[in-house]
Amino acid sequence: MTEVHRFSLILFLSTLGHMVLIFGLHWTVDDPAPPTQTIDVTLARHADAQAPEDADFLAQANQQGSGTLAEKAELSTLEQAQFQANEIREVKASQRQEQQQLEQSSGNELISSKNEQWQEQNKRQEQQIQQEKSLSNDDERDSASDEIATLEAELRNERQAYAKRPRRRQLTAVSTRASVDAKYLNEWRQQVESVGNMNYPNHDLYGELTLLVAIRANGSIERMEVRRSSGLTALDDSAIRIVRQAAPFDPFPEEIRSQTDILEIIRTWRFERGGYLSSK
Secondary structure, X not given: OOHHHHHHHHHHHHHHHHHHHHHHOOOXXXXXXXXXXXXXXXXXXXXXXXXXXXXXXXXXXXXXXXXXXXXXXXXXXXXXOOXXXXXXXXXXXXXXXXXXXXXXXXXXXXXXXXXXXXXXXXXXXXXXHHHHHHHHHHXXXXXXXXXXXXXXXXXXXXXXXXXXXXXXXXXXXXXXOOHHHHHHHXXXXXXXXXXXXXXXXXXXXXXXXXXXXXXXXXXXXXXXXXXXXXXXXXXXXXXXXXXXXXXXXXXXXXXXXOOOOEEEEEEEEEEEOOOEEEEO
């Protein structure tokens, strides 16, 4: 077999094989997938004991249909009415205005009520402040009255104490002028010197000192005070002891008692060498 015959045979067989493949296979086109099914569910507002024979909608409870439409229809609003009606009625403009006026009037009344409450509250607060001020003023007046009464009582007590205080008068060798004062002072001095010379301290002590002796009207000693010391404590103590030994003194004469309760006699006492006591 020549090359030409062999090539022709191969070409024939190849063509025959392709024809068998082409016409032996069936060409098919898949049908499109059916659309996804959906279910409309209606929310029933009221439940009936009897189920409807031919339900128009699927809901969670049985409910008999109602309305005036010839064909089934869904609700046109999602809001729930506060009342039910089978007829559609026209709302007049006057009714809407009345409703608006009613709402506005209610709002005005509410504002007026709030204002009245606020005014009443402010009035109560002002009254409370005035009462507190009045109480504070009353407390201050009471406190001031108490202080005044206390001061008056203290002043009265001081006046009484001053009135009751003993009438004091001092006698010195220089200031004695009245004859009654001079007589009493001279007798008193002689009595002290007499006791002092009989009870003279150590003869080696000498010096002088000024002594205040306060005498009551009955002649007793109220107190004694060294006005000017001799510089020797023993000598000062000796002078005080001598005066105490000389007491009590004569009571005041009526002329002195009428104007004096305590007579303060101030004298300078001199302890001289040789054991002699004198005054000046």
